[in-house]
Amino acid sequence: MKNQVEPASQRTFLPWAIRRVAPFLLTLASANFAATAQEAITHPGWPGAGQLFVGACYQPIDRSPEEIDHDIAIMKHAGFNVVRMGDLSWDSFEPSQGQFKFEWFDKVMDKMQANGIRVILDIPGTPAPIWLHRKYPGVDIVNQNGERRPPAERYMDNISDPDYAREIAILAETMTKRYMHHPAVIAVGYDNEIGNGLMSYSEADRQRFITWLRKKYGTIEELNKAWATQRWSRRLNSFDDVDLPLADGPGPSERFLDLHRYWSNVSVTRLHELDAIRRRNMPDIPAISNLWDNAQRRGFDYLSTYKSYVSYGAEGFYPGDPVSGAFGALMTKGDLPTPIWFNEFTAGGGGYYGTPGRSRMYAYLGLMMGAQGFLAWTFNSHLGGEEQALFGLLDHDGRPSWKVDEFAHIASEFREMEKFGFPRYTHPEVAIAYSFDSFVVSHPNGPSNTTLQYFAPSYTDQVQSAFEPFFHANIDTAIINIGHDSLSPYKLVVIPADYVMDDASARAIRAYVSGGGAVLMTAFSAKVDEHGQWFDTALPGRLSDVFGLRTSQFYKPEEAPEFTLDGKTVKGSIRFYEVLEPGTAEPLAKFSNLPGTPPALTVNKYGKGRAFYLAAPAQRSFLEAILGTLYGPLGIQPGPNTPEGVYARVVNGRTLYVNTTNETKKVILGKDVQEVFSDRRYKGEIELAPYGEEFVK
Numbered sequence: 111m112k113n114q115v116e117p118a119s120q121r122t123f124l125p126w127a128i129r130r131v132a133p134f135l136l137t138l139a140s141a142n143f144a145a146t147a148q149e150a151i152t153h154p155g156w157p158g159a160g161q162l163f164v165g166a167c168y169q170p171i172d173r174s175p176e177e178i179d180h181d182i183a184i185m186k187h188a189g190f191n192v193v194r195m196g197d198l199s200w201d202s203f204e205p206s207q208g209q210f211k212f213e214w215f216d217k218v219m220d221k222m223q224a225n226g227i228r229v230i231l232d233i234p235g236t237p238a239p240i241w242l243h244r245k246y247p248g249v250d251i252v253n254q255n256g257e258r259r260p261p262a263e264r265y266m267d268n269i270s271d272p273d274y275a276r277e278i279a280i281l282a283e284t285m286t287k288r289y290m291h292h293p294a295v296i297a298v299g300y301d302n303e304i305g306n307g308l309m310s311y312s313e314a315d316r317q318r319f320i321t322w323l324r325k326k327y328g329t330i331e332e333l334n335k336a337w338a339t340q341r342w343s344r345r346l347n348s349f350d351d352v353d354l355p356l357a358d359g360p361g362p363s364e365r366f367l368d369l370h371r372y373w374s375n376v377s378v379t380r381l382h383e384l385d386a387i388r389r390r391n392m393p394d395i396p397a398i399s400n401l402w403d404n405a406q407r408r409g410f411d412y413l414s415t416y417k418s419y420v421s422y423g424a425e426g427f428y429p430g431d432p433v434s435g436a437f438g439a440l441m442t443k444g445d446l447p448t449p450i451w452f453n454e455f456t457a458g459g460g461g462y463y464g465t466p467g468r469s470r471m472y473a474y475l476g477l478m479m480g481a482q483g484f485l486a487w488t489f490n491s492h493l494g495g496e497e498q499a500l501f502g503l504l505d506h507d508g509r510p511s512w513k514v515d516e517f518a519h520i521a522s523e524f525r526e527m528e529k530f531g532f533p534r535y536t537h538p539e540v541a542i543a544y545s546f547d548s549f550v551v552s553h554p555n556g557p558s559n560t561t562l563q564y565f566a567p568s569y570t571d572q573v574q575s576a577f578e579p580f581f582h583a584n585i586d587t588a589i590i591n592i593g594h595d596s597l598s599p600y601k602l603v604v605i606p607a608d609y610v611m612d613d614a615s616a617r618a619i620r621a622y623v624s625g626g627g628a629v630l631m632t633a634f635s636a637k638v639d640e641h642g643q644w645f646d647t648a649l650p651g652r653l654s655d656v657f658g659l660r661t662s663q664f665y666k667p668e669e670a671p672e673f674t675l676d677g678k679t680v681k682g683s684i685r686f687y688e689v690l691e692p693g694t695a696e697p698l699a700k701f702s703n704l705p706g707t708p709p710a711l712t713v714n715k716y717g718k719g720r721a722f723y724l725a726a727p728a729q730r731s732f733l734e735a736i737l738g739t740l741y742g743p744l745g746i747q748p749g750p751n752t753p754e755g756v757y758a759r760v761v762n763g764r765t766l767y768v769n770t771t772n773e774t775k776k777v778i779l780g781k782d783v784q785e786v787f788s789d790r791r792y793k794g795e796i797e798l799a800p801y802g803e804e805f806v807k
Contacts, residue, residue, distance in 0.1 A: 155394045156421070157296065157449075157482055159535070160528045164473075164521035165192035165227065166489035166503060167454055170218045171202045173490065177508065178218060181489065184504070186225045188514055189521035193222060194453055194485050196285070197232035197302040197400075198264060201239035204281055212288055219294050228296035230398055230453065230485075231289055233384060235278040235301035237264035246273035252312040254356050263496055265303070265407070268310040270318055270376045275383065282384050286391035297398035299453065300384045300419070303426070304377050305412075306405035309357050309369070320349050322372050336641040337364045359555030363642040370550045374410035378419070385419040396421030398483070400453035404441070404549070404570075411546035413444055413591040422446065426454035426487065429472060432757070432770040433581055436479055437574045437589070441544065445588045445595050449482035449533040456487050461500035463513050471801035473520045474768045478759045480586075482533035484524075486517055526787065530805070531762040538586040539746055541600040542576050545591060547610040551642045552634075565634060567684065569607055572632070572728040576606035579734040583741075584749025584758050591615075597622040601744045603629045606728035611636035611645075616652035623656055624717030628744055630736065631657065631721070632728040633664070633688045650723075657721045658695030658714030661688045665704075671726060673699040673710040680735040688725045695723070711736060752777055756798060764807045769798035783807060 157163065165185065170178055185193070195218065196203075204210050222229050243249050243261050248271040251259040259266060267274060278301075289295050309315075327333040330346055339345045341362070346352060355365035385397055397420060403412035416423070423442035429435025443450050455476075457468040473484050491502040503513045524532070552569040554561050567575075573589075580587045588600070593614035597603055603622065608615070608631070616636075623629055636650030645651030648660040670682040679702070687701060687708070695714035700707040710732075714721045722740075726732055741748055750758040755771035764786055769775045777796045783806040784791050796804050 153394070153396070156396045159533070161482065162477075162524040162528050162532060163192040163228070163296075163451075163483040163485075164517060164524055165190040165194075165484075166486040166517070167197075168193040168195050168489045169198065170195060170215070171199050172493070175217070178221070180508070181504070182221050182225050182227070184510055184514060185227060185489070188518035189525070190227055190517070191521070192228045192230065192296060192483060192485060193489070194230040194232060194299065194400075195219075195222075197234050197299065198237065200234040200237070200281065201241070203234070203285065204239065206241055207245065207277070208280075210284055212285075219289065219292055223292070223294035227294070229292075229294045230297045230299050231285065231295050232299040232302060232399075233278075233282045233285060235281070235380070235384070236267055236269070236304060236307065237261060238267045238274060238277075242274070242277055243267075246271065246277075248272075248312065248314055249274045251308045251310045252315070254311050254358060256311065259308075265307045267307060268312070268315070269301075269304070269307060269380055270310065270315060270373075275380065278380070279383055279387065282387045283391070286387055290392050290395075295392070295395055297396050297421070298388050298392060299399040299424075300381055300397065300401070302400050303402040303405070304380065305402040305409050307377075307408050309373055309408055311354050316352070316354050319354055319369075319372050320352050322375065323352060323368070324349060326368075336643075337368075338362065338641075338643055356555060360558050361555050363551050363554040363559060363561060363638075366554045367547060367551050367642040370409065371411070371547075373408050374546065377408070377410040378415045381419040396448075398422045398424045398451050398453065400424055400426055402426065404438075409546070409549075411591075413441070413544055413589075414546065414594045416444055417446070420446070422448045422451050422482070424451035424453045424483075426456075427452040427472070427476065428454075428456050428459055430458065432472075432475055432755070433578050434574060435472065436475065436581055437577050439476065439479055439481065440577075440587065441589045443480070443588070445538075445541075445590050445599070447535065449480050449535070450476070451483035451485075452476060452481060453483070453485055454487035455484045460497065461487065461491070461502060463501070463516075466512055466516060467801040469513070469516050470520055471768060471770060471803070473524075474766070474803045475757065475770060477524070477527065477532055478534070478757060478766055478768055480534040480536045484520065486513070527805075530764060530786065534759065534761055536586045538588040538599075539601045540580055540585060540587045541592070541595075541597065541603045542573060542580075542587055542589050543592045543603065543605045543608050543615075544573055544589050545593075545608055545610055545615070547612065547640065547642075548608050551638060552607070552609045554642075565607075565609065566686075567727060569609065572607040572634070575728040575730055576604050576632070576733060578730045579737050581757070582730075582734070582754070583737070584752060585746065586759075592618050597627060601628065601746055602740065603627060604733075605629060605631040605635055607632055607634040608636065609634055610638055610640060610642065611651050611653065612640040613652070619653060620656055620716075623719035623721050626718035628720050628740070629722065630724065630733075630740075632724045632733075633686065633726050653721075655694075656714065656716045657712070657723045658693050658716070659712055659723060660691040660693065661723075661725070662691075663689040665689070667704055669703065671701045671710065672703050673701050673732075675699045675711070675735050676739050678735065680731055682726055682732055683729050684727050686727055690723065690725045695721075698722075701725075750777075764805060767796060767798060767804045767806070769800065769802045772800045774799060 355369040425442040457464040488502045491506040492500045648654040672681040690709040695712040697709040699711040758767045786805045
């Protein structure tokens with residue numbers, strides 16, 4: 111069903127400032143950078159079109175053989191067709207070095223296969239077993255004070271240690287060879303939540319960091335320049351003078367950035383090593399891993415590297431709300447052509463499923479976004495360990511809860527949805543920039559770093575604020591690193607608060623706009639270079655000519671700024687703005703409640719394209735107003751018109767509506783429709799129950 115409500119930009123005349131650039135914008139709709147259809151991976155053994163998977167994460171190490179049989183019977187009755195197993199279980203496979211025991215797991219694998227349940231086989235690289243820590247003390251974490259930390263929880267392994275790297279490779283080699291032909295295996299996963307590990311501060315870690323710096327900078331002179339060591343008398347006379355930067359502070363941004371880059375490189379190297387083993391032993395099996403790249407403790411640069419070890423974007427889905435949940439899921443997808451997998455699926459938190467209907471709602475929201483796999487976290491409630499207050503589909507006494515019935519309901523319905531174009535293979539026309547470097551440098555280690563006073567709201571909040579208007583307009587978006595992924599498929603690229611502007615990103619933006627693309631950049635962007643140092647040129651650094659302006663000053667007024675665009679006054683929510691000094695750029699809107707009415711939004715013609723600059727942090731109200739004037743000229747079609755909290759996508763001529771609120775919502779359609787799975791007809795409108803969905807034609 112097509113949207114019958116015209117967007118505002120098509121119902122009204124553009125304001126005078128927009129009209130002046132409208133002819134140029136209209137050429138963008140027919141330019142060569144229009145979205146290019148991405149070909150889905152067509153490997154015959156990989157999950158593909160018309161295949162949805164519903165199941166659970168399962169830890170058989172907690173269960174007796176009789177309990178395992180009981181659990182599998184419940185799964186089969188519920189219609190589950192996938193489980194994720196093997197994670198967190200290294201010492202169950204290898205109780206002592208080189209002594210492997212797989213027979214117990216063979217039986218579980220065979221039983222899953224016999225009951226029609228496929229298996230994501232997780233290589234359990236974290237946590238490492240106690241025997242590994244005892245034999246190779248380098249695997250222990252050493253904290254910033256030089257103290258050894260015992261492996262008290264699952265994230266306390268030093269994955270940079272060469273003994274660790276060797277031993278996990280041996281385990282991965284052994285597991286993949288053993289199960290390379292097992293028919294139950296649908297995918298392989300690596301090192302559950304590798305991004306949430308701790309950094310280590312041993313002397314061996316310092317030496318490995320120095321080796322990485324030597325390779326990156328070559329000479330101590332170049333390192334001194336990159337780290338601005340002339341400040342505060344911190345010059346380095348040789349690489350031997352290098353200390354590991356303190357993750358918890360204090361310390362300058364330049365060193366903090368390289369510390370995170372180093373540990374990112376360590377994580378990615380481990381993932382490359384594991385993927386090389388998969389490619390060698392199980393080339394017909396994809397990688398679907400739960401990596402948690404944006405974890406606060408260590409994290410890693412996923413969007414610059416993911417295509418070299420990821421077949422399907424996957425994550426632990428713990429939605430605080432629909433917008434943040436969708437945003438997080440799309441960050442794992444990037445611009446991969448394959449669907450999203452929720453390797454751990456909840457309705458909000460660890461073992462939290464809310465009231466009946468909430469999990470089903472989030473499953474349909476995921477389906478709408480392009481998800482394919484939904485694995486409840488977790489099947490059994492945990493009885494011991496650090497997650498003992500975690501509730502699974504089965505209660506702590508082993509009795510199936512109402513949650514089993516809800517997931518059975520999801521599995522049953524999704525078997526029908528497979529026939530109607532699900533999973534969705536999306537082809538976004540809009541990209542939003544996200545940078546690991548900007549994430550790191552915009553919230554450096556405190557307490558002395560003045561960036562902490564300057565940069566607010568947080569980088570992630572601002573990127574999500576840029577995503578939110580598109581999500582509410584039911585427009586598919588991709589979240590990418592613009593210096594590493596092609597911009598050619600997109601009609602619009604939004605660059606929110608991209609603090610670090612490295613050379614590759616700047617060149618990509620320049621080429622894209624020059625070739626006919628449209629970009630919208632917000633305040634805080636392009637302030638520092640790839641070393642985390644402020645540009646000594648006009649800002650935005652490396653792109654001042656592309657945006658046709660200079661901006662150096664900023665103010666925090668007593669009230670949030672507002673401007674008028676398309677005849678409507680738009681109020682902001684953040685007391686911050688930058689002072690724009692247009693050169694070749696033209697103001698499209700001015701802040702009406704600030705002294706001197708400074709420019710709020712500018713546009714600059716550069717080559718065949720246009721570069722827009724918003725002089726305020728990314729926030730929904732401002733961006734929604736601006737984007738509403740651009741959709742029509744850029745040829746971007748908003749999705750179905752829905753009330754707040756209701757989202758929709760058109761799939762093969764049918765429309766899926768999902769109400770994410772606990773209130774009844776009315777959707778005005780403007781035409782009569784029929785529910786796909788029944789004869790029920792709706793006269794011009796649909797009433798959606800709380801957490802309800804409708805699939806209509």
